[in-house]
Amino acid sequence: MNEEGTDQTQGSENHDDNDVVKIRSIITQHGGFETHEQADRRKAVFEKLQSLIHSFMLTARTDHLSKQRGKHPEMHIPEPESNEPPGRLLSFGSYRLDVCGKDADIDTLCVAPSFVTRCDFFYKFGEMLKKLPNVSDYLVSRF
Secondary structure (H helix, E strand, O other): OOOOOOOOOOOHHHOOHHHHHHHHHHHHHOOOEOOHHHHHHHHHHHHHHHHHHHHHHHHHHHHHHHHHHHHOOOOOOOOOOOOOOOOEEEEEHHHHHOOOEOOOOOEEEEEOOOOOOHHHHHHHHHHHHHOOOOOOOOOOOOO
16 A cells, blocks of 8 residues: 555455545554655665666676686686676565555565575675665675
8 A cells, every 4th residue: 555545456346445444544644654755765775776786796797707717718608698687686575565664674585596606695795785875784694
C-alpha cells in the first residue's frame, strides 16, 4: 500500500471494504505509509546500490580474466562481448511489493557468477562501500 492507501496487491477483491478503509485509516493516523519523497529516496538508494554492484562485478570480471591469462599465457582468453555486468541485484520483501512503511529497509539479493568469491563480495565490495561518504556502517553477515 502507498500513502494514499491504494492496495497494490492482486486478489484484494475479497476484502471487506469497510475493514480495508478502517485499516488504512489506522495506518495513516500512525504515519505508517511512506511519502512520495521517501519512496523516491528509497528508489534512488536502490539504484545507487545497483550501480555500485554493476561496477564491482565488471571489476571482478576484469580481475578474474587477468588472473586466468596470467595462469595460462598460452591460451587465448577473449574479452567479454558485452559490457553488461555479469551479476544482478534483486529486490524482495516489502520494497519489491511496493508496500514499504516509512522506516522499512530494502531487502536485496546479489546474484553473482562463480568467479566472484565470498571474500571478493564481502571484503572487496565492502571496502568499496566503506569509502563512500554516505555509508555510515557496514557489517558482514555470514550465513
